[in-house]
Amino acid sequence: EAEVAQSPRYKITEKSQAVAFWCDPISGHATLYWYRQILGQGPELLVQFQDESVVDDSQLPKDRFSAERLKGVDSTLKIQPAELGDSAMYLCASSPRLALREETQYFGPGTRLLVL
Amino acid sequence: EDKVVQSPLSLVVHEGDTVTLNCSYEVTNFRSLLWYKQEKKAPTFLFMLTSSGIEKKSGRLSSILDKKELFSILNITATQTGDSAVYLCALGGAGSYQLTFGKGTKLSVIP
Numbered sequence: 001e002a003e004v005a006q007s008p009r010y011k012i013t014e015k016s017q018a019v020a021f022w023c024d025p026i027s028g029h030a031t032l033y034w035y036r037q038i039l040g041q042g043p044e045l046l047v048q049f050q051d052e053s054v055v056d057d058s059q060l061p062k063d064r065f066s067a068e069r070l071k072g073v074d075s076t077l078k079i080q081p082a083e084l085g086d087s088a089m090y091l092c093a094s095s096p097r098l099a100l101r102e103e104t105q106y107f108g109p110g111t112r113l114l115v116l
Numbered sequence: 117e118d119k120v121v122q123s124p125l126s127l128v129v130h131e132g133d134t135v136t137l138n139c140s141y142e143v144t145n146f147r148s149l150l151w152y153k154q155e156k157k158a159p160t161f162l163f164m165l166t167s168s169g170i171e172k173k174s175g176r177l178s179s180i181l182d183k184k185e186l187f188s189i190l191n192i193t194a195t196q197t198g199d200s201a202v203y204l205c206a207l208g209g210a211g212s213y214q215l216t217f218g219k220g221t222k223l224s225v226i227p
Contacts, residue, residue, distance in 0.1 A: 043217050056214065
């Protein structure tokens with residue numbers, strides 16, 4: 001069964017360092033999402049891509065976060081510089097093209113980030 | 117102010133019990149309501165509800181949506197220890213299909 005791949009699974013870094021997370025969606029899925037899930041909370045959308053274009057990044061802290069999906073397939077989320085409050089699980093999800101009635105989002109295993 | 121409110125936030129039951137998890141929301145213009153199960157990893161999809169009053173069922177789990185009263189429930193009958201997880205409710209946006217999640221209900225099933 002096709003899965004969303006993410007790496008690394010765990011990342012420990014010191015504050016002010018740069019970190020990057022990678023996501024490879026299910027083959028053929030046009031839409032890709034990055035979520036941040038703080039412990040005890042539900043996931044919150046950071047950025048949504050449709051192919052290589054950003055559909056919504058209104059919740060992305062753009063002073064330190066950036067995301068790209070250059071070829072419309074895999075994607076990278078970067079934080080520079082990392083802050084203590086960035087410690088969280090970063091989830092990537094993908095779904096087929098928009099406007100399909102029964103589509104759902106399929107989540108990857110996540111990257112758990114700890115900033116010291 | 118949270119748009120998706122789940123209750124209770126945590127629940128402890130014994131194996132064999134039946135539980136009902138609640139999800140209430142404020143948004144009226146949405147395409148679907150989804151339930152996910154999250155163990156110590158990524159959420160896994162359980163149900164997607166789009167129509168009011170139609171129950172969806174999968175084994176011991178079932179869910180229903182009430183668009184008039186703006187809530188959904190997730191029922192689990194004959195609970196097992198493997199049901200222990202956080203159950204997340206999410207709304208799928210009408211236009212962009214973004215998901216807005218609640219904080220989840222942490223269910224613990226003890227033998």
